[in-house]
Amino acid sequence: MRSGRIGIGLELDAVHLKILQVLRENGRISVAALAERVGISRANAYTRFEALRADGAIKRFTAEIDHVRAGLGITALIFVTVRQQMWKQFRAELARMPEVEYCAITTGQHDAMIQVRVSDVAEVHTLVTDRLAGIPAVKATETVFILDEVLKRPYVLPSDGPRPQRRQAPDPSPAEVPLGKMRFVGAAEGRAALRKE
Amino acid sequence: MRSGRIGIGLELDAVHLKILQVLRENGRISVAALAERVGISRANAYTRFEALRADGAIKRFTAEIDHVRAGLGITALIFVTVRQQMWKQFRAELARMPEVEYCAITTGQHDAMIQVRVSDVAEVHTLVTDRLAGIPAVKATETVFILDEVLKRPYVLPSDGPRPQRRQAPDPSPAEVPLGKMRFVGAAEGRAALRKE
DNA sequence: GTTGAAATTAGTACGAA
DNA sequence: TTCGTACTAATTTCAAC
Secondary structure, three states: OOOOOOOOOOOOOHHHHHHHHHHHHOOOOOHHHHHHHHOOOHHHHHHHHHHHHHHOOEEEEEEEEOOOOOOOOEEEEEEEEEOOOOHHHHHHHHHOOOOEEEEEEEOEOOOEEEEEEEOOHHHHHHHHHHHHOOOOOEEEEEEEEEEEEEEEOOOOOOOOOOOOOOOOOOOOOOOOOOHHHEEEOOEOOOOOOOOOO | OOOOOOOOOOOOOHHHHHHHHHHHHOOOOOHHHHHHHHOOOHHHHHHHHHHHHHHOOEEEEEEEEOOOOOOOOEEEEEEEEEOOOOHHHHHHHHHOOOOEEEEEEEOEOOOEEEEEEEOOHHHHHHHHHHHHOOOOOEEEEEEEEEEEEEEEOOOOOOOOOOOOOOOOOOOOOOOOOOHHHEEEOOEOOOOOOOOOO
16 A cells, blocks of 8 residues: 555554654664564564655654764754745755754744754854845844753654643642743744745 | 763764764664775774764764654644743653653743644643643743744754855945844843753 | 574674784 | 774574464
8 A cells, every 4th residue: 555655654553653662762773672672573573664664754864963072062043034935045045054953934923943053152143144144035033042952852752651631620729820921823924825835 | 081071082083073974864874884985994983983972972873753654743842931940840840741852941032942742733732731831930931833844954063064154255245134133132131050950 | 473594794803004 | 093804693584384
């Protein structure tokens, strides 16, 4: 049942998820050892491993590198407001900036968030004023520095432990939760369908 | 020269960086194949590979998983304002939330940014109002959704291509760069030393 | 989906340059 | 340090159950 590339492709069962769970913690484990840890035969492990890879559930294997040791101790987030209908150009420019590790299009007052890693704070300034500001697609930016990366999980999976669903019966004496302080920010006006522009 | 764990430990040369470059694109490559691609002997590759691992330059190997295929198609960023001197509690609570993939402490108007992956938008709401709002350390939150992840590099390295330094001689006719629109946001008041509280 | 054996490949331990 | 080789151990493939 791999006619094209449409649909769900592979239905992930509990065993698949367990394989992913092991693999994301130790991407270099041998399939034999993987089989043992998951509790299946080696042949089965090979079959499922290959299926996960072919299906795209596993996109790639990678080494997590200590950027500080690698000489890139400064991490910053740059929130970018992009001029409408210039997304293509913006994406193209991003691809040419090696210090950009991550870029996501978001709802809210900004249009995109990019994460960069450089060796010192001055480089962030150079990057934003000389490179980003020079892109016509960039209307405005807002930069914050990352002081500490508290938590970084390789990848979140549905099987990752208790996922408390919506509270069925609220506490008899509901805690004084400052709901008014919880804001959800939708997309800015005029940004209905900007994906894959 | 590995007395304790202090100092730079290992001085990374060009070969080390090339090894990291290969490994972050293909974390499961054999050391033999790695040696060939880098252009060194197998013995040397084993030595350096082990040194990078022992030194911590390579933190771990991991599988990149397609979260959509894994059933977690919704990604959101939650910007959190944390009550001073309650960071420890905040961190502890985060560790108990499996849907949190990333958390960084930032400068700017918020104190932390967390990235979560869930299966539907309703879960984000539940997460923020039921779980996050229930943590005393959390003063306020602001949530945005990620519409598309444009770029995701395994890890940025200093050797990743041309890193244009500060422009030596500016263009004769300087482009009309809206510098006034480029904001740098420092830490909020009273947050001098909040790392590792 | 499992087990067990053959073929291949990976990892280790040397001495030499 | 790095390289090359030989040796040992492990993994992957493939077969039959």
